[in-house]
Amino acid sequence: RNQPYENRSNLNDTNPLTAYLFRLMVIKRSNLCVSADVTTTNQLLELAEEVGDSIVLLKTHADIISDFAERTIRGLRDIAARKHFIVFEDRKFGDIGSTVQKQYVGGPLSIVRWAPIVNAHIFPGPAIITALKEAAEHALSGYNAAVSTEISADELEAHNYPHDSPIASASSSSSSDPHSANTGYPGAATSSSTASASTAAPARPTPNRVPSENVGESVSSAIERLGSPPLGRALLLLAQMSSEGNLLTGEYTQRCAQMARGHREFVMGFIAQESLNREPADNFITLTPGVSLVGKGDGLGQQYNGPDKVIKDAGSDVIIVGRGILIAEDRAEEAEKYRAAGWRAYEERVGLRK
Numbered sequence: 001r002n003q004p005y006e007n008r009s010n011l012n013d014t015n016p017l018t019a020y021l022f023r024l025m026v027i028k029r030s031n032l033c034v035s036a037d038v039t040t041t042n043q044l045l046e047l048a049e050e051v052g053d054s055i056v057l058l059k060t061h062a063d064i065i066s067d068f069a070e071r072t073i074r075g076l077r078d079i080a081a082r083k084h085f086i087v088f089e090d091r092k093f094g095d096i097g098s099t100v101q102k103q104y105v106g107g108p109l110s111i112v113r114w115a116p117i118v119n120a121h122i123f124p125g126p127a128i129i130t131a132l133k134e135a136a137e138h139a140l141s142g143y144n145a146a147v148s149t150e151i152s153a154d155e156l157e158a159h160n161y162p163h164d165s166p167i168a169s170a171s172s173s174s175s176s177d178p179h180s181a182n183t184g185y186p187g188a189a190t191s192s193s194t195a196s197a198s199t200a201a202p203a204r205p206t207p208n209r210v211p212s213e214n215v216g217e218s219v220s221s222a223i224e225r226l227g228s229p230p231l232g233r234a235l236l237l238l239a240q241m242s243s244e245g246n247l248l249t250g251e252y253t254q255r256c257a258q259m260a261r262g263h264r265e266f267v268m269g270f271i272a273q274e275s276l277n278r279e280p281a282d283n284f285i286t287l288t289p290g291v292s293l294v295g296k297g298d299g300l301g302q303q304y305n306g307p308d309k310v311i312k313d314a315g316s317d318v319i320i321v322g323r324g325i326l327i328a329e330d331r332a333e334e335a336e337k338y339r340a341a342g343w344r345a346y347e348e349r350v351g352l353r354k
């Protein structure tokens with residue numbers, strides 16, 4: 001956990017998406033995930049435009065978006081490609097294998113199509129991991145990797161997966177749209193993808209900013225060299241929670257780490273309050289929610305820590321920040337503040353900064 005992200009991206013057995021994410025973090029000098037807890041597509045896309053340059057991950061709760069539709073998926077995909085971040089749907093799956101497969105692939109959200117990263121509770125037992133892995137593999141099989149990390153509704157149908165969602169059927173026409181076929185991700189944003197982003201959201205595309213302390217090679221050329229993220233899907237396990245009185249402690253947390261060790265190819269890491277890398281082969285990424293530079297709690301059980309405590313003291317890798325940024329008047333500026341604080345804490349931890 002005290003090695004630089006760059007070294008950790010090159011270790012054997014690192015999940016490909018984790019390796020990509022570590023490299024992206026180094027290029028963007030960011031270990032910030034913004035929690036997009038907003039309730040409409042326009043708000044979601046506006047937020048993604050505003051904070052996109054400062055983040056490596058955008059965490060969504062698709063089930064609180066009142067008008068979630070094909071437009072949401074496309075808008076997110078286009079902004080993620082242009083601003084270079086990965087979408088993480090905070091679905092917190094927690095049911096028997098057969099049910100979570102349907103929730104992952106079908107329903108009104110068809111999450112597997114557009115979210116490279118999802119998370120799950122392990123209280124139903126380890127089959128939740130294998131069931132989600134199998135569903136992801138099935139959805140991706142035969143799918144054209146050269147085109148995009150998004151699976152179209154038609155491709156999902158071609159592989160006989162349940163997708164009885166209005167989005168899936170409504171979008172059949174959209175897949176004949178040439179724009180949808182050639183939108184790369186990221187680094188390959190075509191002019192058509194930019195155009196569809198701007199019609200999808202009132203938010204105007206903003207020019208990419210370079211972190212002020214980033215000297216030498218420009219972010220854009222480094223990202224170009226990095227290329228597109230790997231096609232696969234990955235899972236985070238909820239090993240600990242931030243809320244007061246939660247039951248994800250002690251033995252439960254340790255069992256979660258054990259289950260992850262059995263599925264390193266699919267489980268990239270944890271939602272936890274501290275690093276759980278204890279064994280020599282462990283190179284899991286840790287994402288920590290409940291982070292604020294000012295708040296202590298929200299009166300509804302949420303408990304906050306600062307980036308220093310989370311990254312430097314507890315050894316986590318990524319700070320997840322929602323309201324700390326969402327309620328700011330200038331969210332781009334506030335995201336930059338969290339990015340800088342998180343990155344400084346990381347550099348101090350691994351000895352890149354005194």
Ligand code: UP6
Pocket residue numbers: 035037061090240241242243271289290291302320321322323324
């Ligand atoms: N989240 C937590 N704690 C957890 C797991 N997930 O807060 O243990 C999620 C919440 C919310 C975000 O669902 O989307 O992280 C935190 O938002 P906040 O920064 O506004 O409190």
